[in-house]
Amino acid sequence: MTSYALFLGCTIPARQPHYEASARKALPQLGIELVDLDNMTCCAPPPLQSIDLETSLSIAAYNICLAEEADLNMITLCTGCFESLAMANTMLKQNEKLKARVNQILSSAGKEFKGNKEVKHYLQVLTQDVGLDRLKKSVTKDLSSLKVASFSGCHLLRPSALLKFDDPERPHVFDELIEALGAKSIWYRNKLKCCGGLLRGYADDVALAIAREKIVNTTKAGADCIVTLCPFCFLTLDLGQMLIKSAFHEEYNIPVLHYAELLGLALGIEPKELALDFHKIRLDKLLSEIR
């Protein structure tokens, strides 16, 4: 078992227990132990970075300090959390002056950022610690009839200089992980383009127009489902189809799943164990194709 401090963030436990349930049930089967630490807070994502970058950096660093104290590297599910924390971790490791400034702020909370731990997205843990071979061997269900439109979301890849996850223009890691489960990862137009999710709440019409494009493009490419990593992308594309139906009078009904859910299903975990009833778009047809 390789142990990681689990950073759950705000949206997954509050809104998407299906994501949390699938990760908590699937990852230990692959030798990854998820350790819950006390006192983790918000990761300080773009909405807070928009209010104050210095505060956001300090909050991200505070959370990393908790993992440092527990002597564990950190694992995130949400790509938003991954971006906030990995970006802060890299920036503070690279910039002594900034680190000193943040540590001065953190001293008020009795913390010191040391910079001796890694922040990893669970896809990195799957490729680096589990490996594609072991992953392939762990699959017990047949997903070979599934055509998957992968959508990593922006903050897994960009800003690439700080996140160092994959090639930002020609990424391959996520697609390889989908194919390792036996499904086919397909190309569709504007695959790497944003879903517009972060504009929800400020400019809903703009956000929905961008989301619609993603739904149209994946549908046109003949995808059986869209597979996401970020809770905002999921919400924007799953619930978003309901909003598209009322705003544009168009019905797509393309299922949206998190990769952890697809992983859980591939490993043979029962759908009811994965809290799949939280989805707005029904998964019945998709589930019937997994044998």
Add this chain to the structure above:
Amino acid sequence: MVHEKDDETLRAGFSGEIKHRLGGETITLCYQCGTCAASCPVAKVTEKFNPRGVIKLALLGERQEVLSGSAIWLCSSCYNCQERCPQKVEIADVIYALRNIAIMSGHTPNIYSEFASGLMKEGRIVPISKFVEKKRTDYGLPPLKSAGVEAIKKILSTTGFDKIQWKKEGTP
């Protein structure tokens, strides 16, 4: 002519103000090529925002127009522009710097006040509902650990975040 000179100093002052903020350091490298605008998913669907335009206005010193307008709030933070900028302008970060200045100047969209309030009260920006709490138990998920609200409050008080005036008037 004295008036014009003063105006000139003031205009240079805005890009200086941005450059000295976290995130804003690279703004003056921009040569207005428009690679950002061509890469922007938002500019494709609305005329209200394009990153090149926002940077141009900021460099021209149009402080009030930039800070009170809606454009800076329409960036989706996708970082496409930042990846592709040939001048290495950290465009998405510059937009954050502009938003930070706008909020300090009293121009806060309501949704951002809500995020801040959630953080200050619960240490999380998305509250946990009773419904989901029960569902979590049903699905065998462990009870949520408490968030480090006390530590967050100390950090927010040190950076002055808790003293930001969340003015309603002048909302972009």
